[in-house]
Structure formats: C-alpha cells, structure tokens
Amino acid sequence: NLLGLLPHSFTPTTQLSMNLGMAIPLWAGAVITGFRYKTKASLAHFLPQGTPVPLIPMLVIIETISLFIQPVALAIRLTANITAGHLLMHLIGGAALALISISPTTALITFIILILLTILEFAVAMIQAYVFT
Numbered sequence: 001n002l003l004g005l006l007p008h009s010f011t012p013t014t015q016l017s018m019n020l021g022m023a024i025p026l027w028a029g030a031v032i033t034g035f036r037y038k039t040k041a042s043l044a045h046f047l048p049q050g051t052p053v054p055l056i057p058m059l060v061i062i063e064t065i066s067l068f069i070q071p072v073a074l075a076i077r078l079t080a081n082i083t084a085g086h087l088l089m090h091l092i093g094g095a096a097l098a099l100i101s102i103s104p105t106t107a108l109i110t111f112i113i114l115i116l117l118t119i120l121e122f123a124v125a126m127i128q129a130y131v132f133t
Contacts, residue, residue: 001125004086005118013128014083019075026133027071078128085121092117 004011012018034042046063047056092114099107 001082001128002122004082005089005121005125011082011086013078014086016075016079019078020071022132023071023075023078027074031067074132078132081124081128085117085124089114089117089121 001011001013003009004014031042045067046060048059051059092110096107096110096114099110
C-alpha cells in the first residue's frame, strides 16, 4: 500500500486479483482453523441463539453465503480504498500544477491539501493493512 505513495510507482494492491489472491488463503486459514479447533463455536455462528424454528433453514443459508462472501468483500474494500486515495492524490496534484500559472495562492492552498491528503493516505495504508490481516 505504501509503495503507491512513491512517485512513478505501482501499487499491487490496486489490483483486485492481487487482493483476492491474498484474501482467500487468509480467510480459508482462519475458517479451517476455527472449524478444526472450535467446531461448536464456529457452527454456532451459522444460527443465532433464539432463532424461530421456521427461519432456521433460511438463516443457515444466509450465514453460509455471508461466510463465503467475506474474502471477496475484503478484497474489494481494499482495492477501492487504495485506488480512490491514489486517484484523488493524482487529481489534486494535477490541479495544483495547473493552478501555478493561473493563481499561485490557490495553487499553494491546493498543494497544502495534497500534503494533508498524502498524510491521510499513509494512515489509510496502515489501517488497510491492519484490517486486511
């Protein structure tokens, strides 16, 4: 994630395939370990306590689908957050360069916004790495 903050570099985590390639093994390892060592607790997540009997089949299906969607949602969230931040930095940087000849004061304000956004992107990169793992 931090690699993309360097000029003229490529961030591998902007590719959904890269994120899925990391998310699926991490997710599978957590699920398999959970089922192996805490089978009863893992199965309990499929059916909340106090569920009415007619809703049990539907809830088990919904929770199973939810379990399998987790790595996809994780990968899409990481891709979207990293791509959006880098795109916004690129657009604001281009605006600052274009404004230098038109209005230096506005260009300075835009550049300060770009610096603040870069600091935010460092924080987002760290937080996304933490959330992902």
